[in-house]
Amino acid sequence: MKYKKKIKELKKLDKDQVIKSYLRVLPYFKKYWLRTILALGLAIPIGSLDAVVALSLKPYMDVVMVDKSSQSAWYIPLLIIAFTTIQGFLNYLATYMNEWVGGKVTADMKKNLYDILMHKDAAYFDKYTSGDVMRKFNNDVSKACGSLLNNIKTGISRIFSSISLIGVLIYNSWELAIIAIIVLVCAIIPLTKIRALINSATSKSESASGQVITAYNEAFAGNKVVRAYNLYNYQKKRFAKDVDTMFGLSMKITQRTAWLSPMMHIIVSVGIAVVIFLGSYMITQKHITSGNFVSFLTALIMLYTPIKLLGNSARGMQMSLLALERVVKQLDSDPKIKDKENPYILKEVKDSISFNNVNFAYRKGKQVLKNVSFTVHKGETFALVGNSGGGKSTIVNLIPRFYDIKSGSITIDGHDIRDISLESLRDNISIVFQDNFLFGGTIRENIMIGNLKATEEELNRAVKDSYLEDFINSLKDGLDTDIGERGVLLSGGQRQRIGIARAFLKDSPILILDEATSALDNEAEKIVQRAIENLMKDRTVFVIAHRLTTIQNANRIAVIKNGELVELGSHDKLIQNENGIYKHLYDSQFTKTPTLA
Numbered sequence: 001m002k003y004k005k006k007i008k009e010l011k012k013l014d015k016d017q018v019i020k021s022y023l024r025v026l027p028y029f030k031k032y033w034l035r036t037i038l039a040l041g042l043a044i045p046i047g048s049l050d051a052v053v054a055l056s057l058k059p060y061m062d063v064v065m066v067d068k069s070s071q072s073a074w075y076i077p078l079l080i081i082a083f084t085t086i087q088g089f090l091n092y093l094a095t096y097m098n099e100w101v102g103g104k105v106t107a108d109m110k111k112n113l114y115d116i117l118m119h120k121d122a123a124y125f126d127k128y129t130s131g132d133v134m135r136k137f138n139n140d141v142s143k144a145c146g147s148l149l150n151n152i153k154t155g156i157s158r159i160f161s162s163i164s165l166i167g168v169l170i171y172n173s174w175e176l177a178i179i180a181i182i183v184l185v186c187a188i189i190p191l192t193k194i195r196a197l198i199n200s201a202t203s204k205s206e207s208a209s210g211q212v213i214t215a216y217n218e219a220f221a222g223n224k225v226v227r228a229y230n231l232y233n234y235q236k237k238r239f240a241k242d243v244d245t246m247f248g249l250s251m252k253i254t255q256r257t258a259w260l261s262p263m264m265h266i267i268v269s270v271g272i273a274v275v276i277f278l279g280s281y282m283i284t285q286k287h288i289t290s291g292n293f294v295s296f297l298t299a300l301i302m303l304y305t306p307i308k309l310l311g312n313s314a315r316g317m318q319m320s321l322l323a324l325e326r327v328v329k330q331l332d333s334d335p336k337i338k339d340k341e342n343p344y345i346l347k348e349v350k351d352s353i354s355f356n357n358v359n360f361a362y363r364k365g366k367q368v369l370k371n372v373s374f375t376v377h378k379g380e381t382f383a384l385v386g387n388s389g390g391g392k393s394t395i396v397n398l399i400p401r402f403y404d405i406k407s408g409s410i411t412i413d414g415h416d417i418r419d420i421s422l423e424s425l426r427d428n429i430s431i432v433f434q435d436n437f438l439f440g441g442t443i444r445e446n447i448m449i450g451n452l453k454a455t456e457e458e459l460n461r462a463v464k465d466s467y468l469e470d471f472i473n474s475l476k477d478g479l480d481t482d483i484g485e486r487g488v489l490l491s492g493g494q495r496q497r498i499g500i501a502r503a504f505l506k507d508s509p510i511l512i513l514d515e516a517t518s519a520l521d522n523e524a525e526k527i528v529q530r531a532i533e534n535l536m537k538d539r540t541v542f543v544i545a546h547r548l549t550t551i552q553n554a555n556r557i558a559v560i561k562n563g564e565l566v567e568l569g570s571h572d573k574l575i576q577n578e579n580g581i582y583k584h585l586y587d588s589q590f591t592k593t594p595t596l597a
Contacts, residue, residue, distance in 0.1 A: 021321070024328045025148070028105045036149070039097030042090050043153045047160030049087040053080055054168045054299035058291040098149045106145040113137045113330055121337040122402040126362065131214030136330055139213075144324035151320060158306055165303040172296040173288050176275050180300050183271030187264045187304075211242045268304040275300060337404055343421035346428055349509045349540060351413045352377045353399065358408040360394060368394050370563045371408070376556075378509075381541040383551035385585060386560035392544045395560070396512045399542065400429045430508040432532070434515040436499030438487030443472065444479040446487070446498055450505030462504035465534045466497045467527050493528055500531045511536060513543040548586055557582065 029036045056079060117137050125133075162184075169177035215238065279293045288296075353376045360369040369391050376382040384392040398405055401417055410417045417425055430450070438446050447462060448454060454462075463469055463479070471494060475481045487495050503511065513532060529550060536543075545551045552571045559567035559574070559581050567574055567582055574582040 021324045021328045024331060025105070025109070025145075025324065028108055029101065031108070032101045032104055035097050035101050039094050039101055039149060040153055040156055042094035042097070043156035044160050046087055046090050046094060047157035047162075048164045049083055049090075050161040050302055051164035051168050051299065052083040054165065054295050054302055055171070056080055056295075057298050058172065058289075058295035094153055098153055102145055102149045105148075106141055109141050109145055109327065109331075110138065113141060113327070116330060116333065116335075119335045119338075121335060121404075122397065123336070123362070129211070129214040130217045131211055134213045134217075136326065140323040140326050140330075144320055144327050148320065148324065161306070162303060165299045168299040169296055169303070172292040172299070173279075173282065175287075176279060176282070176296055179274055179278070180271060180303070183267060183274070184303065187267045187271075212239070212246060215239045215242055271304065272297075272300065337401055337422070339421050340419060343424075344415050344419050346412060346415070346420045346424040349378055349412060349428060353510070353540065354409075354411045355395070356409045356411065358395075358398070358410060359406045360391075360398065360403065361406055362403075368563050369398075369405075372560075372563075372565050373408075374558060374565060374568060376540060376542070378540050379538065380556070381536060381543060381551075381554040383554035383557040384542065384544045384560055385546075385548065385551065385557060385582065387562070390560045391563040392560050393514055396431075396514055396542050396544060399510070399512065400426050400431070428508050429510045429512060430503035430506045430535075431512040431514065432496070432499050432503050432535075436495055436502075438483060438490070438495055438498060440483075440485045442477075442480045442482055443468075443475075443498060446483065447479075447501045447505060450502035451507070454505050458505060462501040465504050466501035466531045468494075468497050468501055471497075493525075496528045497531055500528070500535055503535055509539055511539045511541045513541065513545075515544050515546065548589055559585075 114137065117133065128136075166177065166181065169180055215235075219235065275297065279288070279296065282288045283290060283293055355372050355374050358369055358372045359367065361367045372391075372395065374382075384395060386392055394403075397403055398410060399417070401422060404418065412420065412425075412428075439449070444459070447459060450462070451458070459479075463472060472478050472481075483489050487498070490498070513536075525547075532550075541554075543551055543554065551557060554571065556568060556570055557574055558565055561581060567577070567580055574580055575586060577583055
C-alpha cells in the first residue's frame with residue numbers, strides 16, 4: 001500500500017515538474033509569439049489531412065471496385081494528390097518555423113544561462129568540472145530547446161491526426177471503432193512508464209558525458225604535460241574508462257526502454273488481426289460495404305503506424321524533457337554571493353581594511369581560517385607569508401568576495417563588505433594572479449579589460465609602466481598581435497606584465513598580488529618586479545610571496561600557519577625573533593649550504 005502511494009506521489013511530482021518546466025520557458029517564446037502560433041497551428045491541418053486518403057477510399061472502392069464504374073470516381077486520385085501536396089507544403093512551412101523559433105529561443109536561453117554562469121561564485125567552479133559546465137549551460141539547452149517545439153508540433157499533429165482518423169473509423173463502423181480504440185489505449189499505456197524507467201540512468205549518463213567533455217578539455221589545455229610526462233597511455237585509459245561508463249549507462253537505458261516498440265507492434269498487430277477477422281464477417285453479413293472496410297482498415301493502419309513508432313521516439317522526447325528540467329533548474333538558481341537590498345556603494349577607500357575574527361571553510365568540517373584579525377591602513381603594503389596551504393590566498397580571495405566568510409566580518413572603512421555592492425567593491429580592487437588568465441584575442445584587448453573606456457594615452461602609459469614597451473615594439477602588429485588561446489604564444493613574464501598593465505589601467509586603490517612572480521625565472525622576475533613596484537605606488541597593497549626578498553620593504557608582514565595569524569610586524573621586527581617562524585623561513589631561503597671540500 002505504501003509502495004503504491006509512493007509511486008502515485010512520484011507520478012504527481014513528475015507531472016508537476018513537467019508543467020513547471022513548460023511554464024518557465026514560455027516567456028522565451030513571447031518575443032516570437034506570432035511565428036510560434038503559426039508553427040504550432042499548422043500542425044492541426046497537417047494532422048487532420050491524414051483522414052482525407054482513408055475517407056476517400058470508401059466511395060472509390062464502392063464505385064470502382066464493386067460497381068465497376070470508373071468514370072464517376074475519376075476525381076478521387078486527383079483529390080488525394082491535391083490534399084497530400086497541401087499537407088506537404090504545410091509540413092515544410094511548420095518545420096521551417098519550428099527550426100527558426102527553436103533556434104532563436106535556444107540562443108536567447110544560452111545568453112541568459114551564460115550570464116547566470118558568469119555570476120556563479122568561485123565555490124561553484126571549485127565543485128564542478130569544465131565538462132559539467134559545458135553540459136549544463138550549453139548541451140542541455142540545445143537538447144531541450146532544439147526539439148521542444150518539434151515535440152509539441154508532433155504531439156499536436158498526432159492528436160488531430162488521431163481525432164480525424166478515429167472519426168473515419170466511427171463513420172465506417174462504430175462497432176469496429178470501439179475495438180480499435182481499446183487496442184490503441186492498451187498500446188499507449190506502456191509509454192506512461194518510460195520516464196521512471198530512464199530517469200536515474202539518464203542522470204548518471206549525463207554526468208559521465210560531462211567527464212568525457214572534461215577529458216577533451218584537459219587534452220587541449222594539458223597537451224604539454226601529457227607530452228612531457230609521456231602520459232599517452234595513462235590518459236587513454238582514463239578516457240576509455242569514461243567512454244565505457246557512458247556506453248554502459250546508454251545500454252542500460254536501451255535495456256529498459258527497447259521493449260516498448262516491439263510490444264506496441266505486437267499489440268497493434270493483434271488489433272489489426274481482430275479488425276480484419278470481424279470486418280470480414282461484417283462484410284459477408286452486409287453490415288458494412290467493402291468500401292467501408294477498406295476505408296476503415298486504411299484509417300486504422302494510418303492511426304496505428306505512428307503509435308508503433310512512439311516507442312522509439314518516446315525515449316528521445318523524455319531525454320529532451322529531462323534536459324529541459326535541468327535547464328529550468330539552472331535558470332531558477334540564484335548566485336550564493338549577491339548584493340543585499342539597497343547595498344552601499346563604495347566610491348573610494350578612505351581609511352582601512354579590517355579582518356575581525358574571520359573564520360572560513362571551503363568544506364564543512366575543514367576549517368581553513370581560524371579567528372583571523374588584522375587591520376591594513378590606506379597606502380600600507382601588507383605581506384602574507386607562511387606554509388603552503390596555510391590560508392594566505394584564501395585571505396586575499398575573501399576581500400573581493402570570491403567566497404563569503406562563515407563568521408566574523410571583513411570591513412572597508414567600517415562597512416561590512418557583504419553590505420557593499422559587488423560591482424563597486426570589485427571596482428576598487430585590482431588583482432595580479434600567479435598565472436594571469438589571458439583571453440583569446442590581441443594584447444590590446446587583454447589589457448583593455450582593465451578599463452574598457454580607457455584612452456589610447458592611458459593604454460600607452462600602462463604599457464610603459466609595465467615594461468611592455470620594448471616587447472610590443474618588437475612585434476609586427478604591436479598591440480594588435482594575436483596571442484592565441486590563453487596567451488600560449490607568450491612567455492610567462494610577458495603574460496604577467498600584460499596582467500600588470502591590465503591592473504594599471506583599472507587604477508584601483510586596493511591591489512592584490514597573489515604570488516605574481518613565483519612562477520618566473522630570475523631574469524623575468526626582475527623585470528616583472530620593477531613593473532610591480534610601479535604598480536604598488538600610492539595603493540593599499542596585499543602581497544603574497546614565497547620569495548621573501550620581494551616583501552622586505554612591506555610595512556607589515558603577517559605570518560599565517562594552518563589558518564591562524566601567528567606573527568605580525570615589520571621585517572626588521574620579525575627577523576629579531578630567533579625562534580619565530582618568519583626568522584626560520586628567512587634563514588632557510590638565504591643561508592647558504594656549506595660546500596664540501
